[in-house]
Amino acid sequence: MSAQKTTFTMNESFPMNAWYAAAWDVELKHKLLARTICNKPLVLFRKKDGTAVALEDACWHRLLPLSKGSLRGDTVVCGYHGLEYNSDGRCSYMPSQETINPSACVRSYPVIQKYRFIWVWMGDPALADEAKIPDMHWNDDPEWAGDGKLIEAKCNYRLIVDNLMDLTHETFVHSESIGDRNVAEAPFDVHYDAHTATVIRWMKGIDPPPFWHGQMNKKMKYDGLVDRWQIIKFQAPATVNIDVGVAIADTGAPEGDRSQGVNGYVLNTMTPSTNQTCYYFWAFVRNYNLKDQSNTTELVNGVTGIFAQDEEILEAQQQAINRNPNREFYNLNIDAGAMWARRLTDKMVAKENNG
Secondary structure, eight states: OOOOEEEOOTTOOOOSSSEEEEEETTTOOSSOEEEEETTEEEEEEEOTTSOEEEEESSOTTTOOOGGGSEEETTEEEOTTTOOEEOTTSBEEEOTTOSOOOTTOBOOEEOEEEETTEEEEEOSOGGGOOGGGSOOOGGGGOTTOEEEEEEEEESSOHHHHHHHHHOGGGHHHHSTTTTOOHHHHHSOEEEEEOSSEEEEEEEEEEEOOOHHHHHHHHHHSOOOSOEEEEEEEEEETTTEEEEEEEEEETTSSGGGTOOTTEEEEEEEEEEEEEETTEEEEEEEEEESSSTTOHHHHHHHHHHHHHHHHHHHHHHHHHHHHHHHSTTOEEEOOGGGHHHHHHHHHHHHHHHHHHTO
């Protein structure tokens, strides 16, 4: 692979015609929740019947954020002058007058609850097709168990995509848990199509790192060599699902038989908040010990610690980029997956900009 350059700027772009996770399903209640997505302030809430709603977070009258107001039934009441809005964003009451200005409304955004997330479509509502929601079905599949968290990261969302598409950093950032030299030295393959990019890495006949040795012993007592895999799939613009695990060496895992091992998925979807901040929703799910809540808690706590290390690195990287605007960086072979992810997202942005 010849040397190629990537330019990082302080204003990394994002597509608008896309579904973005706005909240975990358990976060959204019958109360007002403020979130900024794609530089647009939103107020979200559940109606009395549980339906999710997302409105522009700015009163038509004087632009006070509606999230500073209150929710009465399914009506949002502005906290400044008491204008009321229904769940479609239409003003239904103005103080001291009977006639309501017909232009009095705030934008309503398409919302769908799926895979344990509340998804919001930020672009043209006519294009808001549920089939375009990134596939994260493992998150509520009864054959898998797990949980996750939200990180409010102080970096551009594409820096997290880069981080997830190249896991060689595990060797250096996560050396005490999931990283070892095998990740940095093992060969890998990259595949892509119009909407996805996939990086496949197998590490055969290796000693398992501490994290995976511990998980293996949740299922079976074993201290020998393993075959380890990382299959990273990016779905434009900002979702990365990673098929991970280890199995007893030479028992057929590369050929598809993972019965002599443990398998997990690291589910990640990043939502741009501003140009330099994002919401990072992640979960770790597994297909073993499904009813063991202590295993779930242990994994969530463990992954939280791992991702805290990533968060520190990425925020420092964002600060360095800010100090060096429009700096060009050379890409290594290991950046192939991240480069394809960027190209796919860039194509989405270019398509919107060109009409």
